[in-house]
Amino acid sequence: MTKLPIPGKPVRGSQSGAPIMALFDLLGRRWAMGILWTLCKDGPCTFRELQERCGSISPTVLNTRLKELRQAGLVEHSGEGYRAKPKGIELYELLVPLGAWSKEWARMIGPEPNV
Amino acid sequence: MTKLPIPGKPVRGSQSGAPIMALFDLLGRRWAMGILWTLCKDGPCTFRELQERCGSISPTVLNTRLKELRQAGLVEHSGEGYRAKPKGIELYELLVPLGAWSKEWARMIGPEPNV
DNA sequence: ATCCGCTGCTACAATAATGGTAGCATTCGA
């Protein structure tokens, strides 16, 4: 309803106070990690190009996620479009190992029954 | 409506085919990373204890997430309760650096305005 | 000045996901 809260803190969980849970709350939202990933991996781009890169993301959610990521200090919006800030790149670097791990994991649950 | 899909693939995104996006789709859900985190960090536990550890998670969602994590081969449900499987611990190990990073990050966006 | 295309972004309504409470069926020990 056009509200787009983000008053300063996420509406959802993360009440435990632990920073890791606050981070999980930020990243544990639709497209959040994917946006950061493509922004770092494929470089800065415009709002609409980011839409295309992510596939089926709607502008409503993309705008919401970008606001959250900007507020988290991970992404910024300079004239040329959106780009990851140093802190966002740091986080991306930590996520990179997941890329390699996910390939093994995909082979594991792909062919195998998954029991 | 008692549906609890999980027919074999998540209903949400991850259509890009890239394993990392499939992983982001799995982990980018409410409580998913938190459940794996507490299960690895604080050890195996029962369904209800997991509820308490996670705070305000509802049994409906916890059950859904556990099904997804089990199907992903990251978690199993032995007689004594729930525990992380080797592959889940692997993933947890990759997330551990996020714990340290999140502490710096929390200090950064906490006191500071966050511009 | 006018039109065009691009930018980021919002309105609106429909659908899906999540939260919260109550409660079931089962097991185990007393």
Add this chain to the structure above:
DNA sequence: TCGAATGCTACCATTATTGTAGCAGCGGAT
């Protein structure tokens, strides 16, 4: 047989996400 604990489901209210359409601003070409 009774109570307590187990994993889990029904139900409904609330929130999040989707999908489509479109706005206002800007710069360049005409």
